[in-house]
Amino acid sequence: VAAQMANTKVPEVRDITRIERIGAHSHIRGLGLDDALEARQVSQGMVGQLAPRRAAGVILEMIKDGHIAGRAVLIAGQPGTGKTAIAMGVAQSLGPDTPFTALAGSEIFSLEMSKTEALSQSFRKAMGVRIKEETEIIEGEVVEIQIDRPATGTGTKVGKLTLKTTEMETIYDLGNKMIESLSKEKVQAGDVITIDKATGKISKLGRSFTRARDYDAMGAQTQFVQCPEGELQKRKEVVHTVSLHEIDVINSRTQGFLALFSGDTGEIKPEVREQINAKVCEWREEGKAEIIPGVLFIDEVHMLDMECFSFLNRALESDLAPVLIMATNRGITRIRGTNYQSPHGIPIDLLDRLLIIVTSPYTEKETRQILKIRCQEEDVELSEEAHTVLTRIGMETSLRYAIQLISTAGLVCRKRKGTEVQVEDIKRVYSLFLDEARSSQYMKEYQDSFLFNETQSTSMDTSQ
Amino acid sequence: MAAVPVRVLDYLTEVEAAAEDILTTKQQIVDLDSKRNRNREALNALKHDMNHTDKVKVCFGSIFIKLPKSRTGEMIERDQEQLGKEINDLHKELKVKVNHLNELQGKPELRGYNLSPLSSDELKAVNSLLRR
Numbered sequence: 214v215a216a217q218m219a220n221t222k223v224p225e226v227r228d229i230t231r232i233e234r235i236g237a238h239s240h241i242r243g244l245g246l247d248d249a250l251e252a253r254q255v256s257q258g259m260v261g262q263l264a265p266r267r268a269a270g271v272i273l274e275m276i277k278d279g280h281i282a283g284r285a286v287l288i289a290g291q292p293g294t295g296k297t298a299i300a301m302g303v304a305q306s307l308g309p310d311t312p313f314t315a316l317a318g319s320e321i322f323s324l325e326m327s328k329t330e331a332l333s334q335s336f337r338k339a340m341g342v343r344i345k346e347e348t349e350i351i352e353g354e355v356v357e358i359q360i361d362r363p364a365t366g367t368g369t370k371v372g373k374l375t376l377k378t379t380e381m382e383t384i385y386d387l388g389n390k391m392i393e394s395l396s397k398e399k400v401q402a403g404d405v406i407t408i409d410k411a412t413g414k415i416s417k418l419g420r421s422f423t424r425a426r427d428y429d430a431m432g433a434q435t436q437f438v439q440c441p442e443g444e445l446q447k448r449k450e451v452v453h454t455v456s457l458h459e460i461d462v463i464n465s466r467t468q469g470f471l472a473l474f475s476g477d478t479g480e481i482k483p484e485v486r487e488q489i490n491a492k493v494c495e496w497r498e499e500g501k502a503e504i505i506p507g508v509l510f511i512d513e514v515h516m517l518d519m520e521c522f523s524f525l526n527r528a529l530e531s532d533l534a535p536v537l538i539m540a541t542n543r544g545i546t547r548i549r550g551t552n553y554q555s556p557h558g559i560p561i562d563l564l565d566r567l568l569i570i571v572t573s574p575y576t577e578k579e580t581r582q583i584l585k586i587r588c589q590e591e592d593v594e595l596s597e598e599a600h601t602v603l604t605r606i607g608m609e610t611s612l613r614y615a616i617q618l619i620s621t622a623g624l625v626c627r628k629r630k631g632t633e634v635q636v637e638d639i640k641r642v643y644s645l646f647l648d649e650a651r652s653s654q655y656m657k658e659y660q661d662s663f664l665f666n667e668t669q670s671t672s673m674d675t676s677q
Numbered sequence: 678m679a680a681v682p683v684r685v686l687d688y689l690t691e692v693e694a695a696a697e698d699i700l701t702t703k704q705q706i707v708d709l710d711s712k713r714n715r716n717r718e719a720l721n722a723l724k725h726d727m728n729h730t731d732k733v734k735v736c737f738g739s740i741f742i743k744l745p746k747s748r749t750g751e752m753i754e755r756d757q758e759q760l761g762k763e764i765n766d767l768h769k770e771l772k773v774k775v776n777h778l779n780e781l782q783g784k785p786e787l788r789g790y791n792l793s794p795l796s797s798d799e800l801k802a803v804n805s806l807l808r809r
Contacts, residue, residue, distance in 0.1 A: 310788065343788065343792065344789075344795055344803070345789055345790070345792040345793070345795065346794060346795060346800055380707050380711065381710070381711040383711075383714035383715070383717070384718055384721075443706075443707050444706055445710060445711075445714060446710055448768060450790065450794070452788060452790065452792070455803065463803070464802075496795075499793065500791075500792060501793050501795055501799075502792065503789060503792060
């Protein structure tokens with residue numbers, strides 16, 4: 214029977230090969246600045262764009278010191294000049310403690326939520342609150358546990374618990390409640406336990422190493438730990454960072470069970486947010502909380518419409534506002550939702566509040582360098598000539614197209630069982646996949662043979 | 678040229694001294710806690726004393742003195758309070774000392790450790806967030 218048990222209980226171990234997807238900016242590790250905030254030519258996956266990177270570095274330092282909140286930065290530049298890369302670099306160098314929320318301008322257009330609600334939620338996701346939890350615990354290894362049951366079977370039980378650390382040993386008298394929870398947790402001699410002093414909650418950390426040889430037969434889950442060091446009665450302090458949005462969510466969920474079942478949070482009432490703001494400010498006054506303004510990054514910001522922009526104007530004035538970084542690749546264009554033209558598709562009054570960083574197209578040398586970094590990232594070996602050809606393609610078409618060719622050329626090369634991508638492979642994928650310019654050229658030439666083009670749509674009646 | 682090794686030595690001495698200081702404070706806390714636990718045991722023993730006499734024998738150093746039960750109890754209780762306060766003070770000192778050591782070693786300051794803790798009610802409210 215025992216053997217059978219062992220057979221059924223063995224957990225199935227499966228090897229899962231990790232499939233790593235390589236994102237467009239996975240090679241970015243930071244902004245690549247030195248201590249004096251000077252940008253290094255090539256560092257942390259960043260190439261060129263020295264001035265914008267330095268500007269981002271200055272802003273980064275201000276964010277780290279918590280000096281700026283409620284400010285906004287706009288990164289503007291042509292497509293493929295590293296706007297998103299700079300934002301990613303800022304995110305990477307902020308460290309895990311500062312909240313960073315990224316969203317694309319089009320993400321806020323959802324049917325379940327109003328645009329301003331989606332924006333509010335992202336604003337509050339980017340604000341962190343640091344709070345501290347302090348608990349007094351008794352932590353030790355159980356030496357002996359002795360429970361006296363009354364002869365009648367009912368009535369109060371009394372008991373003694375001997376705990377030790379490497380430094381000391383002591384006996385605790387146990388009341389009825391403690392005995393109950395000890396037996397519920399199945400605590401026995403040799404276990405290492407903690408007792409929360411305020412609540413009396415007992416948790417088992419594992420079995421002491423010194424008792425490891427007591428029995429041969431052990432459950433698979435038995436964990437062995439060292440006998441605790443130092444004092445028995447310890448103070449444990451844990452610092453947590455939570456976002457304002459998370460606090461909003463738990464507080465809006467407490468009303469009614471419907472909120473619990475809706476799964477996603479849905480809209481949060483403004484009253485709830487006001488309450489949370491008041492509470493957090495109170496905590497800050499009492500020294501119980503620190504507020505960490507994080508970063509909200511909105512890519513493709515020209516996708517926002519007039520209402521969103523006026524909301525942003527207002528939201529940036531709140532005292533619980535994060536640093537807003539926006540990126541756009543548009544020049545003078547129509548503001549969405551209006552007929553007015555404006556630089557970057559952003560209203561002038563909002564533009565006036567922004568610090569604007571401009572990125573410029575990469576030089577040939579920089580393009581070469583970026584392609585090299587991407588090759589390493591995508592694990593593709595490139596021969597010297599192929600590298601030169603690819604750089605030329607990158608200069609003449611676009612950097613993004615050249616980067617796309619790396620992995621496709623890598624595949625072609627592997628297909629012919631080569632180890633290094635040669636010029637032939639590049640040529641082959643160049644003929645297989647069109648870049649934007651050649652594609653438009655093709656369109657112009659063969660326009661007439663496509664479906665639904667201008668000439669046909671006039672002759673065809675599609676209303677029926 | 679000779680200034681550099683002297684400076685390095687001075688720096689290392691300073692770091693070692695700061696670290697030693699932390700270890701001493703930690704040991705002090707351990708000693709006080711063990712005393713506190715012994716006192717607690719004594720109080721329990723007093724409470725559950727089976728033979729109903731008025732006086733108990735108390736050990737001071739190397740001599741036993743017979744003292745009234747109630748007075749002994751009071752004495753120990755006062756001692757406990759004193760111990761609790763001392764341990765608390767040592768904990769506070771320890772925090773300052775650890776920060777000082779970190780500063781000397783060029784490590785970043787521990788974040789959020791000068792915050793005052795949330796009360797138990799407030800903790801209960803945010804608990805579901807913290808136990809993710």
